[in-house]
Amino acid sequence: MTGLWRQAWEVARKDLRTELRTGEVLMITVPFGAAALMLIPLAIGVDAPLLERVGPGMYWSVVLLFGVLVTVRQSAADGPAQMDLLTLLGLDPAARFAGRAGASTLLLLVFEAVLAPIALALYGNDPRGWWWVLAVLPLVALGLGLLGTLAGAIAASVASTTLVPLIVVPLSVPMLLAAAQVTEGIRVGATIFGWLLLLVVMDLLLAVAGVLSARPLQEATR
Amino acid sequence: MPEAVIDLRAVGVRLGDTPILRNLHLRVAAGEAIGLIGANGSGKTTLLRLLATLLAPTDGEGAVLGVSLRSPERFAVRPRIGLIGHTPGLYPQLTLEENLAFIARIAGISAAAVHEVLDGVGLGLARHRRAAACSHGMQRRGEFARVMLTRPDLLLLDEAHAGLDPQAAELVAHLVNGARRRGGAAVVVSHEPGRISPLVDRFVELQAGAIAEPGTGRP
Numbered sequence: 001m002t003g004l005w006r007q008a009w010e011v012a013r014k015d016l017r018t019e020l021r022t023g024e025v026l027m028i029t030v031p032f033g034a035a036a037l038m039l040i041p042l043a044i045g046v047d048a049p050l051l052e053r054v055g056p057g058m059y060w061s062v063v064l065l066f067g068v069l070v071t072v073r074q075s076a077a078d079g080p081a082q083m084d085l086l087t088l089l090g091l092d093p094a095a096r097f098a099g100r101a102g103a104s105t106l107l108l109l110v111f112e113a114v115l116a117p118i119a120l121a122l123y124g125n126d127p128r129g130w131w132w133v134l135a136v137l138p139l140v141a142l143g144l145g146l147l148g149t150l151a152g153a154i155a156a157s158v159a160s161t162t163l164v165p166l167i168v169v170p171l172s173v174p175m176l177l178a179a180a181q182v183t184e185g186i187r188v189g190a191t192i193f194g195w196l197l198l199l200v201v202m203d204l205l206l207a208v209a210g211v212l213s214a215r216p217l218q219e220a221t222r
Numbered sequence: 223m224p225e226a227v228i229d230l231r232a233v234g235v236r237l238g239d240t241p242i243l244r245n246l247h248l249r250v251a252a253g254e255a256i257g258l259i260g261a262n263g264s265g266k267t268t269l270l271r272l273l274a275t276l277l278a279p280t281d282g283e284g285a286v287l288g289v290s291l292r293s294p295e296r297f298a299v300r301p302r303i304g305l306i307g308h309t310p311g312l313y314p315q316l317t318l319e320e321n322l323a324f325i326a327r328i329a330g331i332s333a334a335a336v337h338e339v340l341d342g343v344g345l346g347l348a349r350h351r352r353a354a355a356c357s358h359g360m361q362r363r364g365e366f367a368r369v370m371l372t373r374p375d376l377l378l379l380d381e382a383h384a385g386l387d388p389q390a391a392e393l394v395a396h397l398v399n400g401a402r403r404r405g406g407a408a409v410v411v412s413h414e415p416g417r418i419s420p421l422v423d424r425f426v427e428l429q430a431g432a433i434a435e436p437g438t439g440r441p
Contacts, residue, residue, distance in 0.1 A: 007328055010327050017320070084274070084276060085368075088276075088303055088305055090297075090298075090300050090328075
């Protein structure tokens with residue numbers, strides 16, 4: 001393992017260990033996400049065809065909105081003293097970005113995986129489309145993880161954490177759209193290649209942007 | 223003349239239009255330790271952050287450990303600098319041992335050294351305690367252990383004595399003397415000059431962001 005990847009692994013491990021101790025994602029965000037998924041069936045009632053149609057959209061909306069909370073938790077993990085410590089240790093800013101994004105991605109994947117069967121039970125009688133959702137989960141988790149980490153670094157550089165949702169929400173709309181369209185496309189037999197490609201391209205662009213901007217953003221955070 | 227670990231020439235730092243540090247000339251030789259004193263808001267912490275390369279000068283020229291504070295090479299020199307600030311840099315949800323092990327792995331230091339420094343600062347029995355559950359004094363000792371682990375050539379201490387018992391205060395002397403023996407230097411900020419005078423070779427006083435002239439008390 002190279003120095004950069006070794007450092008990234010250490011940062012991710014530290015973030016995940018902190019999450020295991022605090023339980024912010026698993027004990028707080030997941031239950032609220034599940035509750036949000038239950039609200040729509042309660043409002044619509046037992047209209048199975050309608051629930052089946054809106055199910056994928058509802059699922060991805062909840063993943064997006066509550067996924068922002070996961071990334072906000074991540075971006076708030078380091079205070080100024082910890083930032084100074086990491087900087088003076090010589091931690092490569094790109095490794096820090098990769099490690100934080102990796103931990104966020106894993107937490108988002110768990111979040112998605114826990115909510116998926118709940119959504120299937122509440123909305124989907126036909127699991128055919130939902131199987132394909134499983135293939136999209138990692139792409140969306142990675143995209144949101146990268147985006148949230150990048151937004152957290154930008155917000156830290158201007159000392160305004162309230163910027164995180166303002167950056168994440170609009171930029172994640174294409175991901176939400178693509179994920180929902182893949183699910184719907186599979187259900188009705190339409191082509192999904194273009195939407196999958198959009199997810200892959202977004203993930204790549206966010207990864208490149210995060211790595212390239214890591215050093216300037218770190219130096220601006222003073 | 224010994225090589226300078228710190229060499230500031232007419233250095234200034236402005237925040238927007240507000241000058242925080244003004245026209246600083248400061249040279250600290252290898253093996254030297256200085257005490258930095260001054261009233262609240264005089265710029266002591268800003269000067270430490272400048273010396274730690276966490277801030278760049280907006281005026282003048284400066285170098286630490288032979289590297290310009292403006293050059294990209296300052297990134298490479300950072301692991302040779304140890305800073306203990308007002309707020310502990312330990313991760314509150316990690317134990318003391320986990321904190322130091324994380325630092326050691328990032329810095330490429332052997333895991334065996336973690337136990338050694340924890341024992342050295344008297345935290346051997348508290349190693350499995352989370353930092354959040356430690357008292358202020360224990361967290362300070364944890365910070366000292368962190369610095370002992372990385373063995374910096376330039377040691378910057380911001381009120382490191384504050385709230386410490388006499389035994390813990392002896393650790394500060396150990397850290398300062400360690401940096402000096404390695405041919406490095408130390409800058410010790412304190413509001414209690416009497417407490418740090420045995421540790422340092424001379425005092426530098428900051429007044430309103432400028433160095434007061436020796437003997438006059440005036441910038």
